[in-house]
Amino acid sequence: MGDRRLLILDDDPMTGETIQRIAEFAGLEVYFTPDPDRFFALLHDWQPTHIALDLVMPTMDGMEVMARLAKLSCRAKIIITSGVGSRVLDAAGRSAAEHGLDIAGVLAKPFSPPQLREMLLGQISTAPPPPTVAIAPSEPPEITLTDLHRALDRQEFVLAYQPKVLCTTGELAGVEALVRWAHPSYGLLPPGRFIPLAESCDLIDPITDQVIDQALAWFGSLCVGATQLSPTTRDRLMLSVNISARTLTNSALFERVRERCEAHRVDPTRLIFELTETSAMDDPVASLDLLTRLRMIGFHLSIDDFGTGFSSMLQLVRLPFSEIKVDKSFVMTAMTSPESRTVVKFIVDLGHSLGLRCTAEGVEDAEILDYLNHIGCDLAQGYHIARPLSGQDFWPWLASRTYTIIRP
Template sequence: MKTDPWDRGKSPRLLILDDEAMTGETISRIAEFAGFEARHITSPAAFFEEAMHWHPDILALDLIMPEMDGVEVMAELARRGCRARLILTSGVGSRVMDAAARSASEHGLDIVGVIAKPFSASAFRELLHKASEKDEEPPVGDSPVEISSAGDASVEDLEEALNFGQIEMAYQPKVRCHTGTIVGFEALARWHHSRLGFVPPDIFIPLAEAHGLIDRLTLQVSEKALDWLAEMSSDATAKRVGQHVLQDMLLSLNISARSLGNNALFDAILQCCREHGINPERIVLELTESSAMQDATTSLDTLTRLRLQGFQLSIDDFGTGYSSMVQLVRLPFTEIKVDKRFVMTAPTSEESRAVIRSVVELGRSLGLSTTAEGVEDQETLGYLDELECDLAQGYLISRPLAPDAVLDWFAAREAQREERRLAALSCLGLLDTPAEARFDRLTRLGRRLFGVSTVLISLLDRDRQWFKSRQGLDVTETSRDIAFCHKALERDEQMVVRDARAHPLFHDYPGVIGAPFIRFYAGRPLYLRGGEKVGTLCLVDTEPRAFGEKDAEMLDDLASMVENELALSAQDGHDLCTGLLSRTSFRDQAEAACQLGRRLGLSMALVSARLDELSLINKRFGRDTGDRQLQHLARLMLEVAEDADLTGRYRATEVTALLMGADLDKARQVAERLRRAVGRSNDAQAPGQARLSPSIRVAELAPDERPFEQRLEEAWQFLS
């Protein structure tokens, strides 16, 4: 049974199999009202006959029927080569419906979704419209609709294709779930035969495996893919797209289980990498879960050798095999790919979401990157981001692309992402605004911690970089095209330039050969909660510097503190009465400071002033007087603790200053200055006015794993 390609001039056709006549008629009316032609059948035999002659585009199938259950019907549809899209309906539980959907997929049927009875008209219309969505033309590099003769492909046809280089390539992008930044591409083999048409990989790859051609096919695919990768990584390509991110992108190659014992194949791939100047660390070799576990000993030897050579290793279709945890831990994988059957059904299946969640958590616990393939809608991508899944690929991002279509796709997508980024930056409302203490205290802290000449919070506008906070630099902005931060935002990781004069990209930048004479740069992108990169926290120095792992961790912690401030508007993050950090913001920032202190082995000191009698003052003099007392106390605290890293309202009647890298003696000095300032203020008050009488206390917190507030309550000491 085969449907004709949909004619856009005709209404799509829906054929319904449901033994309940009333339900079938209801579905027909819903479909007709939505612009579909619909027919309802109650008997499986009549249903198959109608499907054969009417050529429906969509089938709605009830799973529970007296003559023939839904699973049997699906098996028969698959046997007849059904190409229509399938909607499953039933009153059984969701687990059974999910299992039935997976059964349909296993049979090669095009399952759109499942819907439980009773359902609303709007819910069913939504499924119908989803089912009727169809590209006008098959995308380049992907399979066309008609593949009816592909099964006739012979080993002789495949040998001819290999002899004449007729196996073509397509590339499917992989991006980061949270930011959308391109990470790499998966290389996919495509075969278009002059007589048979498109022959899908699930036909010609088993054919190659069965007749000893798989290693030859793999090598040919690898050579073509590495040729393409070298071209994409060239300076000419970087200049064409205006970015250098493609020079570091990864390339995934699929490896058959039959090839695991062939060391000569992997040696040839390694040699090809060397000839093109490609670091093997940029190549990800993908093996299915079942193939990796067939011969654990051979797999362990081969995969270990490949990792020693620098290749990355991915276990594909994870969750579909039967490997044990012990086997998985023994093998040196760097990536787990969640099988697309779970990802594609995530919006409708709690079981699928549970599997995805488990795989992502497993990958994180083993230190592996996690990739979800088959991402087709924004809801699924959002769920993956929520789980902190690392990478995604699927039709939502892009279908497989022909080699010469990749750059145009990349340029168009980056232009769209840039407009979204600029819109998010504009919504912050920070550009061209006055300096703010909440940002300046963090750049001051950065300058002190790293000992560099300059620390900046840079926001990247359309044509310029503008500094929201700057320590050690007089200018407020520069042109975007000469900004180090412009390049830092191309990628998601930190960008470190240890000596700009020796760097091929930056050696002739105006800021390197002229003022401010940059030699060292380290920049970490600043993210909004939606994943947009709006700027950087960057360190700059006039001398070359080393920058180790501990430095990178420290910069990351400090950048996270900046992001906390970006996530809050000035009003939300600060107390309206005192202008200091609000109670919530102070606690969050103090906890982040504790984390930074633990990394650095730094203690911190705190000074607090509490107005114990504020409620009495409110009653006697009025709330306005009480508010003025809090405001005055806050001003005094800011004056005497001017080098504090955080100053906020710790409790309703209490203001607190936090100083990193300070001890109890330092806290006592600040506290004594505060006490004297309070005394001078009271002496200046007119008779009868409310006087400040705060209780002042100090604390020192050594680096510790315990929560900030728990430790602080144990450490307070009142100033004697």
């Protein structure tokens, strides 16, 4: 598993020393400091794999520390500790996760040694490593319209594929295609670095065109070449692609997608367009028209990040979705937060009552996967199953995958 190093920031010496003893007994190298300046110096020099962070401190509170960690692109697994109420603690965990930090868990004081050990040892990922080209560690300069045009001309937009599996058996059920920009100078850039500009300057549709064509070509080869899967499993695999709200007005693009499906021998019924909850509700009248036509062609529609927006249930009922995705911020905290578990179960029950298939994102460990199976969630995706993989790296993951029944 490699060397594990825990860096503790806590203004209470007794708590810090307790965490230190538990972690050292579990086999970790540990350094404890109550000083934020010393903490950030050690972060740079010592490169910890884990961080235990107190939320309430006099000089720099935990929220400030986490905001700075996010700006530094910190990849350590973070355990948030505090004596504040569980709702505040859970909210801090969700905030950190939404900033891109890797949250191993939230730990209310007083806590038991087994709770801490589980977060330190149980969160060591057994998933395959990320794609060989990593997200660029340094922020590139401001992206310009010229940069995007050049990237389109050079076809620099590439895809990573994250598996979706059945909660009941762990069997592969599909993949979500996630766009990245293979920048020649700054490496692989996440969509948040370029999609907002592409949407604002009418380049989102050409990017979507390239992405879907690339995804369909790869998916077609998966459906034919994944001989280790049974014919039944191969025949039910689904491909999910994210769609911008701005694309919903471009009926010609979707007609081209139908033609590409035919060219790549992918039935339209195996393609899922994912829309965020808020974008799907921006113009419900226009959305109803186009989304209905897409469903008539055979495409499936998924409402993504459900639970994070403020749309009315009426609009959810009106629009012809076939899948609902539980936002990862609730899934990732479900085993430590009763409120998050309530939201997850509510969304799964709501989806099923409307005849929708339910997918949970952000599945980080076997415990949450077992819980999702227990409440009847259909599909799961997240780091416990696999990180987003390059098209080339997907095949070794599939070859090494063993399917086990979670419950008889």
